[in-house]
Amino acid sequence: MRTSYDAIVIGAGIHGCSVAMQLSMRKLRVLVIEKTYPGRHASGVNAGSVHHIPRLTPELPLAELTLRMWHDIGELVDGEDCGYRQVGHLRIAETEDDVAPMNGTAEGVARHCNIEEIHLDREALFDREPGLSRNVAAGIFSPECGYAQPARAVHAFRAKAERLGAVFLNETCVVGLRRSGPDWLVDTSAGPFDAPMVVNCAGAWGSEVASWVGDHVTLRTVALMMSVLAPMKPVMETVIGLTRRLLSIKQFENGTVVIGGGYRGTPDLVTGRTMLDYTRLGYNLRAATEVFPALAHGRVVRCWSGIEGISPDALPIIGPSASEDGIWHSFAYSTHGFYLGPAAGRVLAEAMTGERPAVSLEPFHIGRFNGCVANLERRRERASRSVGRSGGEQLKLLGQ
Numbered sequence: 001m002r003t004s005y006d007a008i009v010i011g012a013g014i015h016g017c018s019v020a021m022q023l024s025m026r027k028l029r030v031l032v033i034e035k036t037y038p039g040r041h042a043s044g045v046n047a048g049s050v051h052h053i054p055r056l057t058p059e060l061p062l063a064e065l066t067l068r069m070w071h072d073i074g075e076l077v078d079g080e081d082c083g084y085r086q087v088g089h090l091r092i093a094e095t096e097d098d099v100a101p102m103n104g105t106a107e108g109v110a111r112h113c114n115i116e117e118i119h120l121d122r123e124a125l126f127d128r129e130p131g132l133s134r135n136v137a138a139g140i141f142s143p144e145c146g147y148a149q150p151a152r153a154v155h156a157f158r159a160k161a162e163r164l165g166a167v168f169l170n171e172t173c174v175v176g177l178r179r180s181g182p183d184w185l186v187d188t189s190a191g192p193f194d195a196p197m198v199v200n201c202a203g204a205w206g207s208e209v210a211s212w213v214g215d216h217v218t219l220r221t222v223a224l225m226m227s228v229l230a231p232m233k234p235v236m237e238t239v240i241g242l243t244r245r246l247l248s249i250k251q252f253e254n255g256t257v258v259i260g261g262g263y264r265g266t267p268d269l270v271t272g273r274t275m276l277d278y279t280r281l282g283y284n285l286r287a288a289t290e291v292f293p294a295l296a297h298g299r300v301v302r303c304w305s306g307i308e309g310i311s312p313d314a315l316p317i318i319g320p321s322a323s324e325d326g327i328w329h330s331f332a333y334s335t336h337g338f339y340l341g342p343a344a345g346r347v348l349a350e351a352m353t354g355e356r357p358a359v360s361l362e363p364f365h366i367g368r369f370n371g372c373v374a375n376l377e378r379r380r381e382r383a384s385r386s387v388g389r390s391g392g393e394q395l396k397l398l399g400q
């Protein structure tokens with residue numbers, strides 16, 4: 001196989017596959033290097049929720065773009081709908097005290113983006129979800145949201161990238177990055193490859209890759225846990241979340257019910273394995289049955305967890321390196337990166353190829369963290385001395 005490419009992507013989760021596809025759509029020759037197989041980690045085992053609440057304000061424009069892309073996902077990936085179903089998302093306040101903060105969040109969304117949200121009082125909640133427990137106060141319904149099938153989405157993006165010429169090298173670990181003239185040499189367990197641009201899509205391992213080029217950020221690594229119940233008669237229609245307790249539930253078309261929401265086991269970044277915490281899984285299941293009593297008749301068939309990296313401000317890191325030209329990041333999706341997959345890949349590819357990104361990447365730049373500030377300052381100075389060179393252009397695209 002060839003060893004020189006236009007861009008090398010490290011990691012084949014949803015973000016590596018998405019940016020590889022978008023770069024291939026722009027006619028770049030792309031190599032994706034994955035240490036296991038595409039979708040092995042968070043991207044293939046997540047809950048598949050596609051919704052924008054609760055999200056931090058800087059992320060809302062990207063959330064709006066990604067929702068529009070999910071609505072037309074079949075067009076993006078040549079007819080594969082990725083199991084996307086626009087069933088809506090219902091966020092529920094269980095007590096009167098929780099209603100005002102919930103409404104405040106919804107007003108924030110209305111101020112910062114154009115995603116429809118409908119306030120539901122108690123009666124309207126039961127009209128929408130008759131199976132709900134009576135111990136609820138009000139809700140916000142987001143009709144534009146829904147869920148997709150994570151593994152199908154990863155493979156749809158990968159398959160389109162491959163059809164456009166991208167090469168995927170699985171079971172190959174990237175172990176270092178070195179400069180070689182204008183290019184980067186990417187050292188791997190299968191030997192070196194080179195390209196002028198390298199994209200770090202290494203998920204929870206992204207901070208290690210970033211540190212190789214001097215971009216230092218500490219991620220909190222977590223193992224989010226999930227359970228699935230055997231197929232049941234219809235219990236709910238929408239994707240459900242609570243405002244106060246950790247709970248997210250959805251029922252797929254085959255009747256299975258997936259329960260998660262943020263309870264954590266123990267991750268091991270070295271082996272890539274996780275350990276479940278059955279006590280906490282019990283809390284999660286109990287909360288589910290308290291909100292939908294019919295779930296008490298369900299049978300748990302499987303529990304699992306996946307590894308995720310959370311950045312210090314819980315926003316993802318997307319955009320150019322603070323330290324080196326030609327290095328780009330897309331990692332630390334902080335427990336909500338699946339739904340951002342379509343848009344993040346697109347805006348990053350736009351920035352990398354000199355287009356103006358549809359959404360500003362400025363809030364996501366790695367230079368916002370202490371470990372990168374000094375390098376960013378040095379780089380800005382260099383860029384101002386060499387206007388028009390790639391580094392200056394990269395920073396200009398960020399509006400910096």
Ligand SMILES: Cc1cc2nc3c(=O)[nH]c(=O)nc-3n(C[C@H](O)[C@H](O)[C@H](O)COP(=O)(O)OP(=O)(O)OC[C@H]3O[C@@H](n4cnc5c(N)ncnc54)[C@H](O)[C@@H]3O)c2cc1C
Pocket residue numbers: 010011012013014015016033034035036037038039040041042043044045046047048049050172173174175201202203204205206223224225226260305306307308330331332333334335336337338339340
């Ligand atoms: C249980 C669970 C439920 C979740 N539920 C949701 C949800 O409902 N909705 C939502 O939006 N988000 C959800 N998330 C978060 C979402 O799954 C992640 O944010 C997203 O998948 C991150 O994608 P990624 O491509 O950045 O990382 P990953 O999927 O982790 O991919 C990174 C890849 O990089 C590879 N890699 C790392 N280092 C190297 C190296 N040195 N060389 C080669 N390859 C390397 C890894 O093997 C891995 O395959 C959930 C996460 C989990 C764990």
